[in-house]
Amino acid sequence: MTTAFEPFLLGGVRLANRIAMAPMTRSRAGVGGTATESTAVYYAQRAGAGLIVTEGTQPSVVGQGYPDTPGLHSAEQVAAWRPVTDAVHRDGGVIYAQLMHTGRIGHPSLLPDGVVPVGPSPVAAKGQVFTHEGPKAFVTPRELTDEEIRRTIADFADAARNAIDAGFDGVEIHGANGYLVHQFLAPNSNRRTDAWGGTTEGRIRFAVEVATAVAEAIGGHRVGFRISPGNPFNDIAEENLEETYGALVRALAPLELAYLHLMEGPHRGLTLNLRENWPGAFILNPFTHPETTGPDALALIKDGTTDLVSFGSMFLANPDLPHRLQQGGPFNTPDPTTFYGGDDQGYTDYPSLTA
Template identity: 75%
Template sequence: MHTGRIGHPSLLPDGLVPVAPSPVTAKGRVFTHDGPKDFVTPTELSEAEIRQTIADFADAARNAIDAGFDGVEIHGANGYLVHQFLAPNTNRRTDSWGGDTEGRIRFAVEVTRAVVEEIGSERVGLRISPGNRYNDIAEDQPAEVYEALLAELAGLDLAYLHLMEGPDRELTARLRKTWPGTFILNPFTYPEVTGPEALALVEDGAADMVAFGALFLANPDLPARLAVGGPFNTPDAATFYGGDHRGYTDYPTLGA
């Protein structure tokens, strides 16, 4: 992954600043070593820098495989760099990396192709979150862009597509129909965490697999708990995103 504009110079070496498709400052704050700080205005990536960043994704994938990982998931969601190219409020470019639908999906497509060429399609997944407003993203009508993206990637035979769903279940169904391969769904259950009842989405064909987030944090042995129907620890949101061992190593396992 690459966070793009979601960062801060204090987190980067040698005076570097965050980069993005366009110099649009994100609303909000980022965690730093000195506490939360406002996001800064990112530097707009040049053509040469975009090409280098695509190569960096491929290099990172190769490093992961060489280190012993089975594969990689490209993070194209949650308002980070790939998502910033897809969204109209963060990509205001008028060159071939922005503008129309073809331009906005180009970075995501080329990153995915480069990673596939480097390590093989069977080792590559892609995560997207259409319409997700996290990190100050605005995609009021995401269907056209994401259907075009999936149509463009369909021939790459990726290991899977991982969709972090928003409140639009109709869009999920459309993208499910568009995607020819394995479809992993992290269903929209806000404000509740995704629970074991989400497994019914596999039974009714809405997805091939279901992804769990917060429930897995609170239940490191989640597969075993799902197999026997629980019980399930309740996630403690106060311990998310940093701190000490609490919420990290102290959730009890079955029989503990």
């Protein structure tokens, strides 16, 4: 019987265990969207994870949707990430950068003058986004032209190359949570009638072409892909999940990616179907709403539902989470008031058992 504490070979790299740190936005980047000394401390503290997936990192200027998030599209950003990956590697960890283009989720005040959020269609999301001036309503995005879509795909590939130059072991493409890739997948945000929408094949095309370009840039064995079928976050509405995500998985499978990372909804049957049809490694962030993912999720590795389990806020609050899970606790309680922005409080000051 396989347990969470056994090693796993991911894209040819040995992971110390089958416990992953899920990507979590922290909004603590430095000037110019750069990683900081505290960023290095934060991730190195969590190097006991089998795999770390970083916070969402924008592949281009217009891909930023939140204050103080890091990027991988400038030389300064690449140089700033290098001490982070070095610190994780010194402590025996494996770290992937999550590439996140937020698309219509954002606000012009977060972008350079004259730049506005973009999307597959000019359809504003319902709700608000946090900015430096407080919450602001989402704006109607500018619809991407065919040429701009191809440029955006190239941006993902360029950012992936930058990630490898910065010392990352690989990248994860964020195709979930209502951001740009997910916006192309969902019919309420993608109302195009050209080759980038209109049908299931059209709506999955952007996701597949991004993954293809990134795999060609750095090798499919260094690329993960995250999805969240049916997740309504950021005003996404999806039906026919089996059709859409079945088609997506079938189209991605030939790329021989490192893994598929599923943020699960209340559809365990869909999870099992995707798992069965995905030929590579499978990472599951299980549906536990309204509770956070806890120790019970490790049973999903034992019964073969998944290869790895990813933890979010539990890893945020417990830098030595794999050790704590193996010991049966105790566990620090996450402080939601320090999740986004601020200083090292609630970032690098959660104690480990040996602290």
